[in-house]
Amino acid sequence: MATTTMPTRSQPSSLIGGQLPRWATPTVGASAVAAAFALNLTTGLAGWFGTAIVAALVFLVIQSIWSFRVEGRRHAVDRLATTLVYSTFVAAIVPLVSVLFTVLVKGLAVMSWAFLTDSMRNVSPRAEGGGVGHAIVGTLQQVGIAAAFAVPVGILAAIYLVEYGRGRLAKVISFFVDVMTGIPSIVAGLFIFTAFVLGLGLERSGFAAALALAILMLPVIIRTTEEMLKIVPNDLREASYALGVPKFRTILKVVLPTALAGIVTGAMLSVARVAGETAPLLLTTFLTQSYNYNPLEGPQASLPLFIWDQITSGTSASVGRAWGGALVLITIVMLFYITAKLLAARFAPKG
Amino acid sequence: MSKSVELQDVDIYYGTFKAVEGVSLTVAKNAVTAFIGPSGCGKSTVLRTINRMHEVIPGAYVKGKVLLNGEDIYGTGVDPVNVRRTIGMVFQRPNPFPTMSIAENVLAGVRLAGERMSKSDAEAVVEESLRGANLWEEVKDRLDRPGSGLSGGQQQRLCIARAIAVKPDVLLMDEPCSALDPISTLAIEDLIRELVEDYTIVIVTHNMQQAGRVSDTTAFFNLAGVGQPGRLVESGTTSDIFSHPKEQATEDYISGRFG
Numbered sequence: 001m002a003t004t005t006m007p008t009r010s011q012p013s014s015l016i017g018g019q020l021p022r023w024a025t026p027t028v029g030a031s032a033v034a035a036a037f038a039l040n041l042t043t044g045l046a047g048w049f050g051t052a053i054v055a056a057l058v059f060l061v062i063q064s065i066w067s068f069r070v071e072g073r074r075h076a077v078d079r080l081a082t083t084l085v086y087s088t089f090v091a092a093i094v095p096l097v098s099v100l101f102t103v104l105v106k107g108l109a110v111m112s113w114a115f116l117t118d119s120m121r122n123v124s125p126r127a128e129g130g131g132v133g134h135a136i137v138g139t140l141q142q143v144g145i146a147a148a149f150a151v152p153v154g155i156l157a158a159i160y161l162v163e164y165g166r167g168r169l170a171k172v173i174s175f176f177v178d179v180m181t182g183i184p185s186i187v188a189g190l191f192i193f194t195a196f197v198l199g200l201g202l203e204r205s206g207f208a209a210a211l212a213l214a215i216l217m218l219p220v221i222i223r224t225t226e227e228m229l230k231i232v233p234n235d236l237r238e239a240s241y242a243l244g245v246p247k248f249r250t251i252l253k254v255v256l257p258t259a260l261a262g263i264v265t266g267a268m269l270s271v272a273r274v275a276g277e278t279a280p281l282l283l284t285t286f287l288t289q290s291y292n293y294n295p296l297e298g299p300q301a302s303l304p305l306f307i308w309d310q311i312t313s314g315t316s317a318s319v320g321r322a323w324g325g326a327l328v329l330i331t332i333v334m335l336f337y338i339t340a341k342l343l344a345a346r347f348a349p350k351g
Numbered sequence: 352m353s354k355s356v357e358l359q360d361v362d363i364y365y366g367t368f369k370a371v372e373g374v375s376l377t378v379a380k381n382a383v384t385a386f387i388g389p390s391g392c393g394k395s396t397v398l399r400t401i402n403r404m405h406e407v408i409p410g411a412y413v414k415g416k417v418l419l420n421g422e423d424i425y426g427t428g429v430d431p432v433n434v435r436r437t438i439g440m441v442f443q444r445p446n447p448f449p450t451m452s453i454a455e456n457v458l459a460g461v462r463l464a465g466e467r468m469s470k471s472d473a474e475a476v477v478e479e480s481l482r483g484a485n486l487w488e489e490v491k492d493r494l495d496r497p498g499s500g501l502s503g504g505q506q507q508r509l510c511i512a513r514a515i516a517v518k519p520d521v522l523l524m525d526e527p528c529s530a531l532d533p534i535s536t537l538a539i540e541d542l543i544r545e546l547v548e549d550y551t552i553v554i555v556t557h558n559m560q561q562a563g564r565v566s567d568t569t570a571f572f573n574l575a576g577v578g579q580p581g582r583l584v585e586s587g588t589t590s591d592i593f594s595h596p597k598e599q600a601t602e603d604y605i606s607g608r609f610g
């Protein structure tokens with residue numbers, strides 16, 4: 001009787017393969033950091049940045065080899081990829097956090113109630129003291145005026161494009177919105193300077209600056225609003241028409257409320273984006289060191305110009321004030337973001 | 352008050368594409384008329400023509416006459432908005448307004464059209480419409496909750512409540528049960544039988560049993576061929592169409608030999 005031996009394939013005896021112990025990752029991590037520090041201390045090579053790189057490399061190598069020996073190739077590659085994804089995330093976050101941290105530390109050093117409310121009137125660049133009050137007023141007014149123009153116009157333009165626009169005119173407008181999105185901010189300033197100051201012979205002012213900012217805000221608002229309107233399901237429009245609701249009321253009462261959360265976010269983000277613009281302000285308004293509550297007349301300060309001015313003065317006192325101004329600017333932008341998020345959550349369709 | 356609808360030699364176009372040709376049909380009042388036929392033969396297109404929803408699509412237009420109690424709804428000077436208030440529509444997929452509560456959804460047709468209404472009147476309309484749609488008992492404790500939080504079948508009944516809240520004369524339903532489970536489907540069929548006391552109802556359905564159960568009259572649509580416009584093959588009382596149709600195509604379709 002001939003016994004036929006089945007060709008045996010090497011198969012794992014069970015579903016459980018080799019596995020690194022739970023403590024593997026922290027241990028390898030800790031030893032990698034320790035090794036990197038040791039190298040740093042003994043040889044004095046590289047700064048903290050180099051040490052971090054060395055630690056990461058050591059971690060990668062040890063983990064890969066260990067995992068390959070115990071768990072096999074697939075797991076080793078998986079661990080390697082996971083580590084790379086995490087470390088690129090950290091690499092992206094580090095500069096962000098360190099910028100915020102630096103601004104926070106250096107800005108807080110000069111922060112006080114007086115700093116927030118004083119102007120730079122009669123404060124020499126070398127002297128301590130002075131404040132950003134006049135620049136806060138300018139920025140809020142200029143951005144506010146810009147938003148007052150750009151938000152309604154932008155939303156109406158987007159409504160036209162999505163709900164009414166067909167044919168050539170809509171295509172042309174859409175094309176120009178795309179072009180406007182790419183306009184460098186200084187060109188917006190140049191345009192207002194040419195049209196407003198040279199063309200109409202008007203004085204440079206906070207108002208002119210606001211117009212330049214409005215030009216920058218417009219395409220952002222139009223595009224985000226357009227996207228938000230487009231994702232409102234057509235079913236809802238039809239349901240409304242079928243109830244005998246006229247088109248403009250359908251847009252006003254059904255389409256806009258459904259898209260409102262996104263539209264508000266878009267508007268707020270565009271505000272946040274232009275609040276820090278410097279270039280267009282250089283051409284459209286003069287900096288002043290005093291309070292000016294009237295955007296229509298005379299020079300008006302703003303936070304970006306204030307920061308720029310203090311840095312170019314170059315004394316340690318003025319650079320300190322620049323950091324303070326930067327902190328105020330970031331805080332204002334942050335408040336806009338938070339308001340945008342809160343409003344969005346409030347308006348979001350329920351259920 | 353329910354009204355009858357009459358289509359006279361209606362051709363329907365999407366731009367240059369002629370989707371439906373030569374439909375003449377009378378929809379009796381206080382009766383349920385079912386539109387049946389294979390996919391793409393133009394049932395939805397004809398249905399949407401009856402309340403001028405067809406025109407919402409860019410480039411779409413209609414030739415021929417559609418009479419509501421003898422009055423041409425495509426006549427000069429007729430406002431499509433008024434037509435749609437008189438002839439309501441329920442869609443295939445339930446589509447409550449996501450930003451509105453259950454009560455607001457029911458009132459949408461009244462409120463959005465800009466009519467003012469006292470609070471007690473509004474409450475009365477909400478209750479009456481929801482009762483009319485057999486939904487009142489299920490939602491009376493959560494009228495201020497979002498309409499999108501209901502089940503699919505409840506949402507569809509909410510949409511029916513919304514449609515009848517504006518007190519139309521005719522109710523058009525385009526496959527109102529195709530997104531629903533059998534229990535919700537039966538609930539809606541029962542509802543249709545109740546509603547027909549007060550309304551003229553036209554329903555599009557792919558479900559032969561459903562057409563048999565709910566309709567008094569059946570109209571069978573078909574395509575002469577690919578790329579050709581859809582036509583009305585025959586119409587008659589549901590029992591006639593189902594038991595001894597005049598046309599071979601109708602019999603083939605109903606007995607499931609094609610389509």
Ligand SMILES: Nc1ncnc2c1ncn2[C@@H]1O[C@H](COP(=O)(O)OP(=O)(O)OP(=O)(O)O)[C@@H](O)[C@H]1O
Pocket residue numbers: 365368370388389390391392393394395396397408581
């Ligand atoms: N918005 C539109 N634009 C252009 N053509 C359309 C449009 N809607 C429908 N059609 C065409 O009109 C014809 C009829 O379509 P319709 O939706 O009325 O069919 P139907 O009978 O309702 O089919 P179904 O049973 O699948 O819903 C089809 O050829 C379809 O491709």
Ligand SMILES: [Mg+2]
Pocket residue numbers: 394395396525
């Ligand atoms: Mg259809």
